Amino acid sequence: MIKxxxxxxxxxxxxxxxxxxxxxxxxxLVFYLLKxxxxxxxxxxxxxxxxxxxxxxxxxxxxxxxxDPCSICSDKNRDHHIICIVAEPHDxxxxxxxxxxxxxxxxxxxxxxxxxxxTPDRLRFNDLxxxxxxxxxxxIMLAFNPDMEGEATMMYLNNLLKPFKIKITRxxxxxxxxxxxxxxxxxxxxxxxxxxxxx
Amino acid sequence: MIKxxxxxxxxxxxxxxxxxxxxxxxxxLVFYLLKxxxxxxxxxxxxxxxxxxxxxxxxxxxxxxxxDPCSICSDKNRDHHIICIVAEPHDxxxxxxxxxxxxxxxxxxxxxxxxxxxTPDRLRFNDLxxxxxxxxxxxIMLAFNPDMEGEATMMYLNNLLKPFKIKITRxxxxxxxxxxxxxxxxxxxxxxxxxxxxx
Numbered sequence: 484m485i486k487x488x489x490x491x492x493x494x495x496x497x498x499x500x501x502x503x504x505x506x507x508x509x510x511x512l513v514f515y516l517l518k519x520x521x522x523x524x525x526x527x528x529x530x531x532x533x534x535x536x537x538x539x540x541x542x543x544x545x546x547x548x549x550x551d552p553c554s555i556c557s558d559k560n561r562d563h564h565i566i567c568i569v570a571e572p573h574d575x576x577x578x579x580x581x582x583x584x585x586x587x588x589x590x591x592x593x594x595x596x597x598x599x600x601x602t603p604d605r606l607r608f609n610d611l612x613x614x615x616x617x618x619x620x621x622x623i624m625l626a627f628n629p630d631m632e633g634e635a636t637m638m639y640l641n642n643l644l645k646p647f648k649i650k651i652t653r654x655x656x657x658x659x660x661x662x663x664x665x666x667x668x669x670x671x672x673x674x675x676x677x678x679x680x681x682x
Numbered sequence: 683m684i685k686x687x688x689x690x691x692x693x694x695x696x697x698x699x700x701x702x703x704x705x706x707x708x709x710x711l712v713f714y715l716l717k718x719x720x721x722x723x724x725x726x727x728x729x730x731x732x733x734x735x736x737x738x739x740x741x742x743x744x745x746x747x748x749x750d751p752c753s754i755c756s757d758k759n760r761d762h763h764i765i766c767i768v769a770e771p772h773d774x775x776x777x778x779x780x781x782x783x784x785x786x787x788x789x790x791x792x793x794x795x796x797x798x799x800x801t802p803d804r805l806r807f808n809d810l811x812x813x814x815x816x817x818x819x820x821x822i823m824l825a826f827n828p829d830m831e832g833e834a835t836m837m838y839l840n841n842l843l844k845p846f847k848i849k850i851t852r853x854x855x856x857x858x859x860x861x862x863x864x865x866x867x868x869x870x871x872x873x874x875x876x877x878x879x880x881x
Contacts, residue, residue, distance in 0.1 A: 486753075487775070488736075488737050488746060488747060489748060490729070490732040490733050490735075490736045490737055490748075491733055491737060491746065494729040494732070494733055496729075497726045497729045501711050502710060502711070502714050503710070504711075507865070508702065510772065510775075511701060511702070511772070511864070512701070512702075512703075514771065514772045515700060515701050516700075517733060517734075517737070517746065517771075521731075521734045524730050524731055524734055525731060526696065527696045527727075528727035528728070528730040529727070530692045530693040530695075530696045531693060531696075531715070531723050531727040531730070532720075532723055532724060533689040533692065534689050534690055534693055534723070535716075535723055536689075537687075538687050538690060538716070547687060547690065547716065549687040549688065549689075571713065572716075573709065573710070665710070666706070
């Protein structure tokens with residue numbers, strides 16, 4: 484194999500770390516970037532470093548946000564008695580894009596996966612319990628990918644939240660098992676929200 | 683649609699500019715990067731800005747390189763009487779990866795495409811002619827994508843180089859028309875180099 488100059492190989496390696504980007508794609512992206520002006524590369528680089536500097540997390544729902552509390556948590560038109568629990572901010576974005584859900588959220592920060600070291604203490608369960616003790620919540624909607632880890636997390640949450648005697652629902656099983664919440668089309672996800680059923 | 687915080691949207695937009703990356707993929711990449719440490723983001727950003735700072739072009743073959751002349755042009759074991767003309771550095775990399783070719787290169791900097799403003803004066807034809815006048819070249823091998831622009835460039839080169847009475851070859855037509863040189867598997871490309879035919 485040809486050896487690329489070190490800075491090029493380093494950038495290829497950086498792109499290879501991203502999900503779904505293999506060495507061939509990384510090469511193509513880097514060769515494209517090589518043709519860009521210094522200014523455009525700098526813009527890209529500063530956009531990269533900006534995301535950690537200026538993106539904060541809402542202290543209530545833990546979604547990524549520019550202000551604290553976020554625009555959803557501070558919206559008085561939303562129903563603050565329903566909390567939708569999601570694993571990651573992109574799952575929240577998928578739900579928001581349907582326009583079907585009017586409650587608030589709680590971003591757990593991942594799913595239970597003990598084999599990869601994702602144990603309950605690494606997710607935001609305690610914060611959720613505090614929230615339930617402090618506020619009057621009428622419904623908890625669990626919105627996780629219908630895969631092994633997602634199902635396990637929903638089981639765990641169902642047991643954890645039972646003492647509160649709150650209605651706990653989950654997205655309708657209209658989604659095929661193994662599908663990815665983030666990539667579900669809006670119509671399917673809309674009907675899954677409408678048909679959510681009590682656990 | 684949900685509005686992402688501005689810095690996130692900016693990074694998504696930057697990724698969307700890359701070839702083959704749509705908004706959904708860009709979103710996924712950015713959400714992945716959001717979970718990385720500041721240090722890793724800085725590494726990525728500096729790798730981006732490095733490519734224009736420390737990558738130079740070989741003054742002989744115009745390939746990207748860390749030194750001038752590049753490792754191929756300064757290699758005494760290679761046959762400097764055969765020049766392979768390619769459009770871009772990634773085409774050169776594809777040829778090198780076959781291990782089949784032992785001559786040197788000339789990177790033209792693109793293909794003729796007058797409708798997009800790629801006229802002969804924007805490619806490195808003059809430099810090629812100087813090279814042919816100064817050195818004893820026994821063969822010119824044209825390695826372009828077998829598409830409209832590639833064929834036109836090869837026609838143009840064939841006419842331009844006729845007065846020199848040098849053997850001009852092109853990659854065998856084993857590659858299907860419309861294929862992309864960069865993505866041809868090594869075996870097909872190897873046999874295309876072996877079976878190159880005189881124009």
